[in-house]
Amino acid sequence: MKINPYQPDQTGMAYSVGTTLDRFIKSKQSDFPFASGELSQLLRDIALAAKIVNRETNRAGLANIGGAFGQTNVQGEEQQKLDVIANIRFIRALSKGGEVCAIVSEEEDAVIDLHNTSGKYVVAIDPLDGSSNIDVNISIGTIFSIYRRITPAGSPIQMEDVMQPGSKQVAAGYVLYGSSTMLVYTTGFGVNGFTYESSLGEFFLSHPNIQAPKDGNIYSINEGSELEWNKGVQDYIRLCKEKGYSARYIGSLVADFHRNLLKGGIYIYPPTQKNPNGKLRLLYEANALALLAEQAGAIATDGKQNILSIQPESLHQRTPLIIGSEKMVQTAMEYFAEEK
Numbered sequence: 546m547k548i549n550p551y552q553p554d555q556t557g558m559a560y561s562v563g564t565t566l567d568r569f570i571k572s573k574q575s576d577f578p579f580a581s582g583e584l585s586q587l588l589r590d591i592a593l594a595a596k597i598v599n600r601e602t603n604r605a606g607l608a609n610i611g612g613a614f615g616q617t618n619v620q621g622e623e624q625q626k627l628d629v630i631a632n633i634r635f636i637r638a639l640s641k642g643g644e645v646c647a648i649v650s651e652e653e654d655a656v657i658d659l660h661n662t663s664g665k666y667v668v669a670i671d672p673l674d675g676s677s678n679i680d681v682n683i684s685i686g687t688i689f690s691i692y693r694r695i696t697p698a699g700s701p702i703q704m705e706d707v708m709q710p711g712s713k714q715v716a717a718g719y720v721l722y723g724s725s726t727m728l729v730y731t732t733g734f735g736v737n738g739f740t741y742e743s744s745l746g747e748f749f750l751s752h753p754n755i756q757a758p759k760d761g762n763i764y765s766i767n768e769g770s771e772l773e774w775n776k777g778v779q780d781y782i783r784l785c786k787e788k789g790y791s792a793r794y795i796g797s798l799v800a801d802f803h804r805n806l807l808k809g810g811i812y813i814y815p816p817t818q819k820n821p822n823g824k825l826r827l828l829y830e831a832n833a834l835a836l837l838a839e840q841a842g843a844i845a846t847d848g849k850q851n852i853l854s855i856q857p858e859s860l861h862q863r864t865p866l867i868i869g870s871e872k873m874v875q876t877a878m879e880y881f882a883e884e885k
């Protein structure tokens with residue numbers, strides 16, 4: 546993707562590659578009707594926690610941070626030490642920042658009510674995505690969704706504050722801890738990517754105004770569960786092979802999504818016998834990536850409807866996820882429609 550250093554975003558404002566995250570956040574504040582700096586501060590808090598988790602991931606092998614923690618989470622999955630460390634780091638940064646009133650985390654059974662009467666934001670977070678790749682030095686990530694609470698600030702948190710459809714997100718993003726560490730986010734005005742320069746401790750704008758290619762030739766699916774796929778998925782993947790597409794599956798949702806966002810491609814986690822509703826979680830995995838996809842001109846669906854229109858019913862509910870380049874997802878949907 547050719548980067549024009551002075552590429553203007555939707556508002557026509559030109560940002561030079563190399564702008565710090567902080568300066569970028571400040572300059573974008575005027576996009577918000579109710580700008581009071583709180584969301585900006587919340588984004589900074591997330592960036593701070595990301596820097597700390599980045600340091601932990603980089604030295605996971607050295608500091609005995611790798612490996613299992615010895616407990617299972619509400620999903621019945623064995624928690625990795627880094628799952629727990631990242632969870633603690635993000636919850637601490639979000640609670641200390643003062644902008645957040647409630648947190649939903651993959652690693653927490655229930656909603657964390659911070660009893661912060663002035664906090665206006667609810668954050669849903671997957672502190673460490675791609676846990677199966679932690680100990681083998683493969684890219685992992687963090688995924689976050691931000692909502693404004695519905696009930697008045699100061700009143701007790703209600704489930705309606707937490708159970709909002711993805712279309713209500715005021716911001717969403719992910720951190721990718723890979724060969725370089727990146728923070729990619731949207732506030733509903735396009736998608737921008739920042740690369741972490743650890744020697745300076747700063748995130749710098751490196752991917753302004755990301756636009757997903759409308760088509761691609763990469764498909765990402767765990768072929769190990771092929772025998773559990775329905776006919777529509779089997780037929781679509783056969784089409785991808787007939788077309789000579791490349792199979793790429795890292796097994797870290799953030800990393801697979803990021804590659805396809807930049808290069809074009811489709812990621813599919815379908816319903817399987819083991820996971821009849823898919824494996825990925827709506828509130829802190831699918832919703833954030835769906836908003837980023839939409840803002841970058843790509844598509845996210847559960848096979849039947851836009852992910853962003855799904856009304857959540859439970860905190861850790863799962864959803865099938867088909868996300869990626871517009872033309873590829875539209876074609877896949879034609880195959881999945883045959884299933885009905």
Ligand SMILES: O=P(O)(O)OC[C@H]1O[C@](O)(COP(=O)(O)O)[C@@H](O)[C@@H]1O
Binds near residue numbers: 651797824
């Ligand atoms: O091993 P599978 O079934 O292909 O699942 C891999 C998927 O599960 C995940 O690891 C789930 O996320 P967590 O690691 O946050 O639990 C995704 O990152 C990844 O895309």
Ligand SMILES: [Mg+2]
Binds near residue numbers: 673674675
């Ligand atoms: Mg995850």
Ligand SMILES: [Mg+2]
Binds near residue numbers: 673674675676
């Ligand atoms: Mg996780």
